[in-house]
Amino acid sequence: MTTHTAPANRSDVSPVVSMDMITKTFPGVTALDRVKLDLYPGQVTALVGENGAGKSTTVKILTGIYQTDGGTIRIDDAPVSFASPNDAAKAGITAIHQETVLFDELSVAENIYIGHAPRTRFGLIDTAAMHAAAAKLLDDIGAPFSSHTQLRDLGIANKHLVAIARALSVDARVVIMDEPTAALSHKEIEELYTLVETLKSQGKAILFISHKFDEIFRIADRFTVFRDGAFVGDGLIADITEDALVTLMVGRSVDQIFPDRAHTPGEEVLKVVGYSHPTEFADITFTLNRGEILGFYGLVGAGRSEFMQSLFGITKPTKGVCRINGEIKIIRSPADAVNNGIVYVPEDRGKQGAVIGLPIFQNITLPSLGRTSSRGFLKLAEEFKLAREYAARLDLRAASLDQDIGNLSGGNQQKVVIAKWLATQPQVIILDEPTKGIDIGSKAAVHKFMAELAAQGLSVIMVSSEIPEVIGMSDRVIVMRDGLIASELSGDELTPETLVRHAAGITTSTEGTAP
């Protein structure tokens, strides 16, 4: 493991905020393991890492939403602890969170100022002053709407601008931006850059989180890299190349972890032609063969999950057909999809995957009840038999089969969800971010298992934002960007750099093939 350490401070400024040995665990996951992070006045620090590396968790700790399990946070060298978001705000830390922390029923100005609105002499909210201040902020960031607009009337990009304005409404010393550009258009991104420059010139410390390397190299002064909840390095942007940063971020040696598999694609199982949706995706066309693992790569929000859910019958496509084994099938509901041998392991495990509250064995048999019962009457013995079989196949770790699935770790929950679908003996299994937020051990088990499934002739679609996983597991990869297929890659084209470039839409001259 290469650990990059920062060279001795070139400037003699000391950090405003300094986090050290910060640890944070959730049931089943260690999100942060003794990480460190320093933020300097007048400088932009980029926090880099794969999905689930612990970046947003760090942000939530800094803003008082989560409390640490260990480690210290210092502001101007004095140790602090934040019991609530208000404490952090008082200490001068403000953030644009990755999730939208906004309220549809309030106006733009109120969203910006909720909790710290200017007051009149009588203690009432001074709406005039609030709107005036909000209008100025919106103007500063070039927002094309009025402070009186109801938030619900704004599109997702404009909502993001409101979140930015909210963060700037506090007179803060530290401004945190967690993927602020993810939903913004080119023009708005440029305006954001200008704003960052202004903040820098005011001497504010900025933490900037982004998956887009062009952006990082353009505005960041420093970087810190996390990998799987651990600190792997930091330093000055000027001292590092894009490639070196990617290596630092991705880190592990890919071949060691992912199982080797003999690649023997069979006949065509699934063919999707021209699947479209009014707002989410368009013209999705591809084929899937027996025993193949087809990767779907893209940046967060590229529309992969939307498409997969439409294939699974959750949303209806406006056009397009789907053939299974050559026959056209119309899938109106997940039940239809399951009957046709298509199953989907969703990305949002807690909400869509596991039925938390039901025991493990009932989760496993839920879609297979038709087989374990007779004339609609349950047969518990049969259910346990089926559950036992698949729990064993997936090497599930649990105290008992009638334990609530909610008490399992993320990785084991994921195994139950996969077991549930395998028990239906499907033809095509769609895995949406199958290893998102699960620990390394469970990850390896899931990967090994995917390879076994493909070897047995099951066709796998794997949606993943994790580059090593995509490269390590897929026979072919479809890259999506903004709801469209950007390219299809296989063999030697499958390198981290090409994937990142195609997904981000960067056309560079280093490679001859522009997407």
Place this chain on the structure above:
Amino acid sequence: QDDVRIAVVVKALGIGFFEAAAQGAEEAAAELGNVEIIYTGPTDTTAEGQIEVINALIAQQVDAIAISANDTDALVPALQRAMQRGITVISWDSGVAPEGRQLHLNPSSNPLIGNMIIKLAADHLPDGGDVALLSATTTSTNQNIWMEEMNKVMGDYPGVNVVATVYGDDLADKSYREATGLMQSYPDLDAIIAPTSVGIVAAAQAVVDAGKVGEVNVTGLGLPSEMAGAIESGASQSFAIWNPIDLGYSATMLAYELSQNDIEAVPGAEIPMGRMGTLTLDDSNEGAMADPFVYDASNIEDFKSIF
């Protein structure tokens, strides 16, 4: 020997009229010596509530049930079961269908009451005029009968027109609203007849609030204690009521006679009821206790502290 237990079941607990009746029942019990009164009823005026109460009374094997019913028919099965278990059942004030009781004690005779309520209004309308009825619930047995009897004698009061009948459900707020609605819909209204003690008070209040004292006369059946204010303000010239104390007294006496003295309730029978004389049963085993009594400014002071 154990006390004779007589259950006095009322439409709902807490209504002044029935509290007074309970007082009469206790008076009868004291007079008889070996009688225990169980005064009970639901807290809202529903048949279902009364059925639960009746079931509990059957279980306690009371000797007699004297009930003022919320529903003529719905109580019949429960009361029939009581009779099968050897309990004497009579109804009073508001009756039960004949198959559900041994006899029914009317506070007064229905024709007399029907005539009385319209007469009270007509007495103050020498030149005729428009009157409206504010009744209790649509299902109240006795209110419906009285209004029927009233309609039969309308010919005796030329010039007096009944323009509307509304229902206040024996709820103060609803009665108030209905009375207000009447005055709006019929600006020339001369009198509101409310043959229910809840409705008459609410109507009087509505008349006072609408500033129509002197224009609209509220009359009907009410309790002196509750109507004293209305007589004083002039919202009501006069109203009538029988004495609920006497009613409770008589009902208890009748129940005792039937259950202890082997008197049979058959048409034509004359059953003693203590100081109130005797009750003579008609073809449907009903009898009337006494004439209604009229209260006005001249005598209200004497009665308002009694009931």
Place this chain on the structure above:
Amino acid sequence: MTNTTQTRHIPDRLHSRAARLFKSWEALLFAVAIAIFVVNSFASPYFLNAWNLSDATFNFTEKAMIAFAMALLIISGEIDLSVASIIALASTAMGLAVQYGAGTPELVAIGLTVGLLCGAFNGVFVTILGLPSIVVTIGTMSLFRGISYIILGDDAFRGYPASFSWFGQGYIYWVFTVEMLFFVIIAVVYAVLLHKTNFGRAVYAIGNNPTGALFSGIRVARVKFILFLLTGLMSGVAAICLTSRLGSTRPSIATGMELEVVTMVVLGGVNILGGSGTIPGVVIAAFVMGLVTFGLGLLNVPGIVMSIFIGLLLIGVIALPRLWAMVSAQRKARKIA
């Protein structure tokens, strides 16, 4: 693939069935029921009498019939507040039919059909239009009873055929009433439906996580629609029994019963937010409520005072375990500190 040499063995169950039963809500409730029974026997000499206990069952049998269907509906995360109004409408329809000379079989058919139709009406609003069931059924609660008022106004329907009285006043054998028989049959049917069938499993899955259930291939809307139908149907059955028992129909029939049904269900350990609960729990809750009202009734305690007990029971049985957990957690924290 299957690593037969060393598969980790996961036991099916950690605790025996008896151990789980002992710690369950039903056991707690059963103890409460026994306690009330004992207290009642001492408090009133009339309590331990077969005929009296038989009469007392009328206090809960009709409500319980609906409560079983309502339990499934609440477990699935929905609620139906219109049940009492469905009774009113079904009873009115039967009363209307009597005026045109309908006999007992027709009356039963009409009662059940109206119940089903009302359930379907609720179901359409909730599952097809996707509206919150609490609001929809507050609306239909007024609408259904309102229709009864329009039809009946200040009138009452009576004159039900003599044979019709069998449902609410008949006895099967000795002190055992027809309603008790219905109660038992319906309890068994719903216990089997909820605990022993695929449908019941789907109900639990939907209640715990409707999205997860949908993503597991369960036809969520269809299941919910069926649950509304069942609740409507049971209201129809209760309408037949209650109408038969009263021998007449007025639009105010069964007023306020919906809240008693919901109370019974929640007291039976069904989570009002959906996902958990059992039919045996509701059965015991029905007895608890019946025993409390009957016992207090024997002491001539007014119904409204009884309802204080029910209200305290409702909040108490949920609050006490939570209070206990909070207190013990605090004590633990203090020990550590």
Place this chain on the structure above:
Amino acid sequence: MMRHIPVRETILASAILLLIVLIASRFAGFVAPANLANVFNDTAPLIILALGQMVVILTRCIDLSVAANLALTGMAVAMINVAFPGLPIPFILAIAVTLGAMMGAINGVLVWKLNIPPIVVTLGTMTIFRGIIFLISDGKWVNSHEMSPAFTGFPRAAFLGLPVLSWIAIITVVAFGVMMSRTQFGRSIFAVGGNPHAAVYTGINVGRTQFGAFVVSGALAGLTGYLWVARYAVAYVDIAGGFELEVVAACVIGGISIAGGIGSVGGAVLGAIFLGVVKNALPVVNISPFWQLAISGSAILIAVAFNARSGRTKGRIILKSAEVTQ
């Protein structure tokens, strides 16, 4: 800008106007200012309670105990008045508001600290409060002649042509207008109901806000309790029985989303007025009052279906081409 006109409220207001015009066409007297003032006065308690309920519903709770709270407070102040006829009205008002707020606080604590679902809590307290009325009053009524003239006179005393009862409703509406739009608490209520998860991020305590909502609802129920008892000059166990559902209905018709976060003071007031107009109009236009229940039921269904349709959130847009056409 079209956006600033609240669509829901405009439609509801038009529906009410249309209704009034229809009634006027059959009975001109209905639109006489005096009569309209009367209708408003009649609806005043519903308006006040609907505002309290609105606050609770906005925070994703429900308060089924309002009517019982009203009745218990009403009985309590009536009995206090009987015992101490000389007690000035401001005291009575203070007692009523405090008593009501205390009952609201009981609901609020059970929801906030013990995390019991609001519907269970208020279903329980509803029956308990009713029962307590019976216990304290022994089931007896307090009648008008037992109350002091000042006690019964207050809500009906006329001021600038309107009874005090109407004025209190108007003041409550204005106060709520200010509270909901101009105070931290008011805005927090929308935030908590609209997005509880995000509310935590902005430092708002969700449980405490819900507690506050219950206290407000309780205080208004207490206030209405006194007004009700004084206006109808009678107090007994069953007053305002079942009124909680009418209050919830007014909110639903007024477009307050039962899922929380969506609604307005104007909506709640209009919802209450709609029901008030219907209730007062039926006897006037000679439609049997038996139609009232069915009409308000249908109004609820239509309103909720309509609000759900208009409130459907726009989805996220990924496709660049789709974004352009939007």
